[in-house]
Amino acid sequence: MNAPRRLFGLLPLVCVAASPSARAEPAFSVVAFQLLAGQAAAASAVGSTDASAPLTHVEADRIDGRENVNLHAEGNVRIEREGTTLNADKVDYDLLEDEVHAEGSVVVRRGTDTISGPRLRMKVDEKTGEMETPHYTLERSRAMGGTSTPMKGHGDAEVLLLEGENRYKLKNATFTTCDANDPAWYLKARELDLDFARADGDSRNATFHVGGVPVFYTPAATFPLSGDRRSGLLAPTFSPSNVTGFDVTIPYYFNLAPNYDDTFVPRYMTKRGLQVNNEFRYLFPKSSGILRTEWLPEDQERGESRSAVAFTHQQSFDYGFSGLVNYNAVSDKDYFTDLSSRVTQTSTDNLVREAAINYNAGSWLTGGVLVQRFQTIAGPLQYNRLPQVSLQAYVPEFSGFSFRMPVEGAYFQRDGSDEGWRTYSYPQVQYNYVRPAGFVTPKLGLHTVSYNMDTRVSAGPTSATRSVPVMSVDSGLYFDRELQIKGRDYYQTLEPRLYYLNVPYRYQDDLPVFDTSVADFGFAQIFSDNLFVGQDRFANANQLTAAVSSRLVNASTGAELLRGALGTRYYFTDQRVTLPGETARTGKIADLLGSFAGRVTPTTSVDFFLQYNPRDSVLEQATAGVRYQPAFASVLSASYRYKPQQYTDVDLTAQWPIYGGFYGVARINGDIETKKLTEGIAGFEYNGSCWVARVAAHRLLNTSGFYTNAYYFQVEFGGLISVGNSPVALLQRSVNGYGRINQPIADPAFGQE
Template identity: 45%
Template sequence: RATAAPPAPAAERPALAPGETAVSALRIHGERGIELVAEGEAELQRDDTLLTADRVTYREPTDEVLAEGDVVLSRGGDTIRGPKATLVVGDRVGSFETPTYELSRARPPALAGDAPRTVAGSGEADLLRLEGENQYRLANATWTTCSPQDPDWYIRARELELDYDREVGTARGSSIVFMDTPIFWMPWAEFPLSGQRQSGLLPPTFGSSNKTGVDFTQPYYWNIAPNYDATLAPRIMTRRGVQFGGELRYLGEDYQGTTRLEWMPNDKVTGEERRLGSIQHQHRFAPNFYGTLDLNAVSDDAYFEDLSSSIGVASRVNLLREGRLIYAGGWWTASALAQRYQTLNPDPDVRNAEPYRRLPQLRLDAARADLAGGMAGLLETEFVRFAHRETDRDEASRFVAYPQLSLPMQGAAWFVTPKAGVHYTSYDIDRAAGTAGKPDSITRSVPIVSLDSGLFFERESHYFGKDYLQTLEPRLFYLRVPSRNQNDIPLFDSNRFDVGFAQIFAENRYSGSDRIGDANDLTAAVTTRFIDAETGVERVRALVGQRYYFSDQEVYLYDKDELRRAGTGNEILAGLGGRITSTVTVDSYAQYNTETSRTERLNASVRYQPGFARTLNLSYRYAPNLRVDDDIVGLKDIDVSGQWPLARNWYGVGRVTHSLKDDRITEAVAGIEYNGGCWVFRTAVHRFAIDEDDVTNAIFVQLELNDLAGIGSNPLSLIKRSVPGYGKINDSSANRVFGED
């Protein structure tokens, strides 16, 4: 039923019953119930639909509307303007001649807890047809997420379908126009309207490096089902040839996984076929029973080095291949593991260059904190069979059992925890020819006793006009482990821990179970913090610790190891860090050997970040005795990185890592970005050296069209890894509040 009335301001429009139609204008004539003609500021309103025009003719029996002159249709977040329109209001169908339009929807948040973001698409067309709620079909049309007035980029299509039920746009006979210049032609393409997935061609990626030449990839995304999708990615490299790649992802109620394949029939440089395969799968078989599978393989040692433009990928050495089963009980856990690696560029001169295989490893661990007398118990057991591809390596079956008892005692400002355990290990060894004559069966029992204690003090303090909560946290840790001769035990999984604040309170200075380091030492450490009383920000954190040796160390990994001697404390560890001001953060750590009067490790970094997309980083690393297995390689380098505005909307990014030890640049990144409001241009150059004689140069160029896609090779992952604190300049969800607490 339609009602007629003079026009009223929006705030004074009467509320309508669902389905009721109201027509208003300066002049209305006709017969109610048959046809009404409204002229002058004419309006027709029903539910969430408002139609305004110079003249509106409404035929109530057929629910048809003819609107003429400055027609505007508003419905939800959609607005369509044109000189003439015909509509069937209830069916939400009709057409607009030469319209302009703005259609907006809320985009789902990228992360849980984030607020939804509105994505608006706009454009113009020769003809726009409404084909039901959320369905639009346009002829000779444009679409963009830029401002509707003079957009920098848009899709121009002979035919354009906008389906907001599926959140998919489909363009036929289309091209992407940037700065009034067509840059990419698409005979058919689908694109997201509000961030939802859909099948279709993705924008191509292209780049260049000295290893691959010009590198072009045209991916196709296949949205198989809500919980299955795949990406097919044929790749052309001018130096190497054609590569076919693909990735399949799946998600079930109790499982999820990813499968990736790459295949190059013939590498024009090597003349060989090259392949990559990768499977990651996680499965929950029952509420407490889980399984994982992680399989990776490539056809040759130089696969990543030749075909990747990332130092993190190109320098990969060991590819994991393992399957694992885990059952978690209430207070115990059982697991089974089969593990091996594919080692790339194995060096037989480096000890254990290829890790041992674990075929299998079985573990049973139990922990109870409710034993009699307030005691806590822990049991760690393991059986593992170590095997190796090389025939000159020892192989063995190893059994480990480590029962432990502790008595935790604590108050409001103190804690004391005495602990005792026995680490039992037995080996059944298959000796290689080079170690024949050494015992095949070895057992080792090592008692381990420790006493951990600490205090916690705090007070209110006032410095530089601000109130702080200052803490003082002294800690003492005594460890007693008798020496056992372990020289006949091969090294299957043991290595040296870097000495740090986490390790100085550890029971064993070695990882794994092949070496149990002897100890008769006391570690003393103290930490103090200054916490802003108003904001809770930790402004300063300072800590210092020293270990005192009461007996000479006797257990070692390699002949070159430096063993600590009894006497005063040899190692002093110190750290200083915190958010010193609202814009400056520092972090530093040093390890000093009093016996040799040498600094054995020094890491220091400072970050200046006064605002979004404004960050400068400086770090220094020094470790002259850094080891890789039994070889001293040393480390001394300086790293500078940053992101900073260069001019209006222009930003520079860069990083340089310089090895002072070798006097050469090991990695360099330089790039620029431009934020055009609804698009971003990025370009970056990356140079890295896996070793002194193997240098890779790569260039990335990308045009990112907001809420549509990126065209070119994406340097974002490289930039984010290279520049700590980097801010994506077109990320509306980024936290842009800096310099405040």
Template identity: 40%
Template sequence: IAAEQAHGKAEKLTFLGEQRYTMDDASYTTCGVGKEDWWVRANEMEINRTTNVGVGRHAWIEFKGVPLLYTPYISFPLKKQRKSGFLTPSFGTTGNSGAEFTLPYYWNIAPNYDATLTPRIMSKRGIQLGGEFRYLQPNYSGELQAEWLPNDNVTKSTRSAYRLKHGQNFGAGFTGNLDLQKVSDNDYFRDLSSLVAVTSQTTLPREGALNYGSGPWSAGLKIQRYQILQDPINPIVPPYERAPQFTAAYNKLNVFGWADARAAAEFVDFDHGGKVRGKRFTLHPSLSVPFTRAYGYLTPKLGLHYTQYNLDQQSTALPDATGTLRNYNVSANRTLPIFSLDSGLAFERQANLFGQALTQTLEPRLYYLYVPYKDQSRMPIFDSGEADFNFAQIFSENRFAGGDRISDANQATLALTSRFIEAETGQERLRATVAQRYFFRAPRVALTSAAPTDKISDFLASIGGQITPAWSADAAWQYDPNTSHTERYNVGARYNPASGKLANLTYRFNRNTLRQVDLSGQWPVAPRWQVMGRWNYSIQDKKTLETLGGIEYLEGCWAVRVVAHRFQTATQKTTNALFLQLELSGLSSLGTNPLNVLKQNIGGFTQSKPHGEDLNLDEF
């Protein structure tokens, strides 16, 4: 057999035609001769080259002489193409569901339609039925997923979930999408999923959108609603629903040969069962004139921000998104001019770092912003909040996120960046940046409490890069000079001398709220043996938030992985999961695949594979 080390044998070979034959007592493996740790055996195997389908009767997988999986009948494609049939079963265990076994069935309905039916047997909860239907057409595609647990043995109730995702291209610049999700109860994901990203979900969108784009013009229409999965320990405040939201934008560079023109408009009808409701219209045109040279740039920009509110009179006795009761104006508007001046220079010199000749840059930047003050205290807050203070926000026109508050400003931001660049390759080896904002006049606009009165903002600093081929590091620091306190910082390092050799260390600090250590990595400990793991510990809470540990053994034609995962859900419940996988090179895998969990938890994780990739059976 002429592919990798794949080979087989049979007691009897019978030709039934030019493209069809049968084999009695057939065996197949991708292991090397004399090192056959596993075999696929069948009492009878029929190969049909005309239909490119193989059939095995009374077939089983044998590993180290031990039969692992038996089936009285199996059909499989001879080429890498889709075919209906049972997929490899998986098994594992979690703390919430107990021991689990799934046996997916794949249905190849048509070249552009398929479905997967997945029964899931859980020792603690019973039998769950799951399914996925996918469709693809030249102008649209999508998938429908559904799960149904008719009688949960723990909760004594029927539980279900579904999701529909659809994307459509209508032509002439118009596209659309639909995303609908629903679960039967608040604890569905926390009880029935083994992934942190899924168990932590609290807001399920139900939205549809119609979009348009052509040249400098774009527009969108969206209806957005939610299902809220309440947390009994930390109740969730439902966000406003947008029913509907309309957006339009115009972006044109080099207008008149010297200016960039932009305009954005938005209309939103904010709906909420327990808060003030209303409509908001915003319009924000702007014109900038960039002057760019090799040594620097200067970009003045002038814009206008207009906002109009029309509130539901019957809801004006209710609070807004912040929980604040205000003396609302049922109809209110706001018009604010916005002027900014962004400038920067770039200097270079030859330098030496870690014994290597590099180009060092020095890049000072000055950003000035002026926005006059306007009282906005009688306007509601639907979607605004304090923007996260970071290097991106410090050069923005508004210290608030959302459209309900426009901060007054008479301020300048100074920043300095230095980079070390390899002259031959252009690879950036190290970057360091510092920045701070200076207020010529303290801002007066606030959300709920008083606006800040400090003359200078927090000081931001960051440094990071690929120090050596094996070592990389990064650090960020936010310091409040007005209180002489460090607000937050994080430090991280990665050692990655070769593929499969990896160690990550991160420390995160946020004053009064967060002090965490995060260790992760993978490393060979002996020939063919590799360990991997993660430990996330809260120093402030004095408890482990998440642990993951695994071991892998890699042989020439197979690999086995065992991974244990323990984490906390949004309700502070601890969930345990165990993944066990046997990978047979060129055939399939048995058990529950832990690779997605490893990639999500270990930054830079690389998968080890046995010698044989999936082989093309047409070569045999």
């Protein structure tokens, strides 16, 4: 009899379909018909009628079989079950053994994974079996650098064994993430285990080939199939340096638990010796932390042991309380200069050691207790705070008024200097008159500071109190207008602002100075109530600040495209309160400030700032920057900084495609006046689709006045392994707008105004 186009039944729960011209054996057709009609006898003979059982769908040019025994399908066979699809020229399904034998162009697909070969034997429910001479393709997501990127791998084998759900064992197999038939690299192993449940691969007796040439052999190795962590050796790094010699690390990662791990890093430097480094990380529901240690038993250059430790811990308690521990130490002040090429470390002046308990329950009262010490590496000594207790009461809104009162007491300690207690309070009350067209906010405050000294080295009393009343009025207006530029809708704002400040003079020259310095003159400072940062001095003032800013905003998105501002200050009285050694300001007109920043075209952004002294017709400082970025990993940037008698700094950075997959990267940072290079980087990158190579040279002027030269060479093989010393962190930190060429991301700003 002719089989229907789609006939559903249970074999167990088999869905059968054949072409209209196909013939089916009567026995099979009767069984299928009885199952479709719900005959209990036939159903119980071939499988459960439980609706939750897996449904199997079969299509073929010809289907026949024996009731409750087997199914035979030929010609364009397609079997689907639980997300798995099997295609073959011929399939025999033994119902009693639940075993499938497939021959001829066999292809098994599950999700994004594909396995193909001439023959397959498989236990369907157990998902076990084997395939001869298979070719396989897998695709998984790998987490790198905070983003998730796909990792696609494929290869061939002599035999592939299915060992259960998402587990495969391959013999005499290859693996690569390259797409080409002639891959740039591949791993060839006698045995290869791919476990997608654990998201890792294990190889035994494996040889890594590059360009068809065996590069290295390993008796056993593991590699990730996703971003999941697991214990094992990480890729070694190596780089030459003029201060460490040839520098090699071989990290080993311990995945101790889902919430804590450890990385052990032996590091050998031909000029210094063997250093042992370790990083332990932990994360619990209410706490987290990192402990880093470095130990060099004997520095061959200095003939002594050298070490470093860094520990951070954050703790959350109940009822709004939290804690912090931050401890950093090195064995000597030259440690970072000699043993690190990182800018953030070679330029470190002070290492902080502190512990704190803080309170912030989202109410009107916050506070904390801090104990803080410093290890000075370079630069001026810092005062230790042993301890510092602070509270702040803040009422943001009450009938138009707001109230703020910070209170702090600290004991300042530094050998050979003034030591003792300083307490201060600064209650302030402000009325907030705010409307859509503008605002007026008058404010009154009283800044009080008291000293009780144990040691007084500078001239002055051992105890003193100073109180200064502070009065200010801040006001501004808001105007905007609609306009069109090249058919697009924008609006432009005009925002004038006036700020008046009055602080009477109080004599303060006999007070000690613990943590106070002159604030940098800029747009933030001209609207503040004190020209000093810190509590030891409060400047007298009778002055008016005037500024105006304008913004260009995209009307549809609300994105700010351009911003410009001008501001200055007029003094009605001369400065009388100063820091030791500081010259008091005279004159009525302050410096003129100007800034302009934003995206002038979809691919070009600028940033300008200047401070001009109209009294002496002198440019006090200026910065100018421009960045051109038409696409990802294509950026040119230039900036200039100028301050008389201090620096004339030029910074040029670039990342640009050269030809094919080649990119160039560079940075030149230095002072024009001294003609001295501060930092220089030159390098090349190559994106070979399934592999990436990077070469870079780095020259850095460290705090000791000497140059550190470091060289980087890295090859990444398709997310599988990375060999060499990566310059990526250096380039991301130093090259403005740098993009990792094997992790392109969409920048929504590209092509927009």
